[in-house]
Amino acid sequence: MFAAGADGRSDTAETPALSPAGIAAVQHPVPARVLCCFARADYLDQTDARDMAPPPSLPEPPPRCLGCPVLDLVGQMFGDFGGTAIEDQRSFLNDRVGTKLFGGNVTIHDDCTHPLQAGPSFDGEGVARRRLTLVDSGVVRDLAYSRGCAQRAGKQPTGHGLPLPNELGEFPINIVFAGGDTSIDDMIRSTEWGILVTRFWYIREVDPYEKIMTGMTRDGTFLIERGEVAGGIRNFRFNQGLIELLNHVAALGPAVRASGEETFDMVMPSMKAHDFHFTEVTRF
Numbered sequence: 001m002f003a004a005g006a007d008g009r010s011d012t013a014e015t016p017a018l019s020p021a022g023i024a025a026v027q028h029p030v031p032a033r034v035l036c037c038f039a040r041a042d043y044l045d046q047t048d049a050r051d052m053a054p055p056p057s058l059p060e061p062p063p064r065c066l067g068c069p070v071l072d073l074v075g076q077m078f079g080d081f082g083g084t085a086i087e088d089q090r091s092f093l094n095d096r097v098g099t100k101l102f103g104g105n106v107t108i109h110d111d112c113t114h115p116l117q118a119g120p121s122f123d124g125e126g127v128a129r130r131r132l133t134l135v136d137s138g139v140v141r142d143l144a145y146s147r148g149c150a151q152r153a154g155k156q157p158t159g160h161g162l163p164l165p166n167e168l169g170e171f172p173i174n175i176v177f178a179g180g181d182t183s184i185d186d187m188i189r190s191t192e193w194g195i196l197v198t199r200f201w202y203i204r205e206v207d208p209y210e211k212i213m214t215g216m217t218r219d220g221t222f223l224i225e226r227g228e229v230a231g232g233i234r235n236f237r238f239n240q241g242l243i244e245l246l247n248h249v250a251a252l253g254p255a256v257r258a259s260g261e262e263t264f265d266m267v268m269p270s271m272k273a274h275d276f277h278f279t280e281v282t283r284f
Contacts, residue, residue: 068260069200070271075263077211077242081134083149084169092211093140100138102246108135110172116257116267117174124163146170179255179269187272194224203262211242236278248273
């Protein structure tokens with residue numbers, strides 16, 4: 001983990017400099033998720049403070065901000081971890097299975113037996129669910145297979161098929177993203193310039209193969225200065241590739257079960273990373 005200085009350089013010699021913008025997610029001790037993004041210093045310097053200032057009625061930031069932006073953003077990619085998506089050439093994993101696509105600190109399983117997961121131990125076709133290692137230290141490993149897709153691909157069904165008839169085939173629904181041990185306070189304290197995001201919304205796909213998503217912040221966006229939450233600011237629009245994002249993870253918090261608005265429940269950690277792409281400030 002590192003914090004970028006006001007000049008854009010890292011505070012530690014062994015880590016790279018912070019470029020265009022940064023992202024960091026921080027976690028509440030209870031099952032809720034908070035995302036903290038730290039933008040490059042020159043972007044903040046070139047933006048008029050009056051343009052970023054919130055409406056006068058916006059309250060002071062609470063001690064802990066609730067929300068689930070990490071889940072809602074990262075969760076957009078798991079529909080692509082299915083054999084039918086690969087077969088249909090609509091997955092960003094086409095020609096990438098078995099390659100190191102994400103950072104070495106990213107490991108993701110699909111595991112219906114995890115103590116924080118829920119749901120039946122069989123799929124919509126009555127097949128027992130297998131534990132899948134979707135990503136192992138950044139390397140894409142397993143895919144989900146329904147019975148029909150498995151037969152066509154010469155694989156064994158994994159117990160992730162949807163009830164028939166359907167067009168999607170299968171996808172993993174018991175996501176467990178391996179976490180770390182960095183606390184919310186440590187993530188904020190280590191951020192020289194940051195933006196604390198409590199909610200992402202209106203998330204839409206821009207580029208399916210690079211998995212670039214666009215959306216906005218909402219319901220509480222706060223500026224972090226010198227390791228402290230300084231106050232509220234206006235919302236941002238972003239255009240961010242999930243492959244790029246998961247290559248820039250600098251720290252992870254403990255994983256807990258979380259519920260979002262734009263995807264299904266998952267076991268998801270808080271996250272701190274860099275190079276997150278905010279594109280403009282909204283009017284509200």
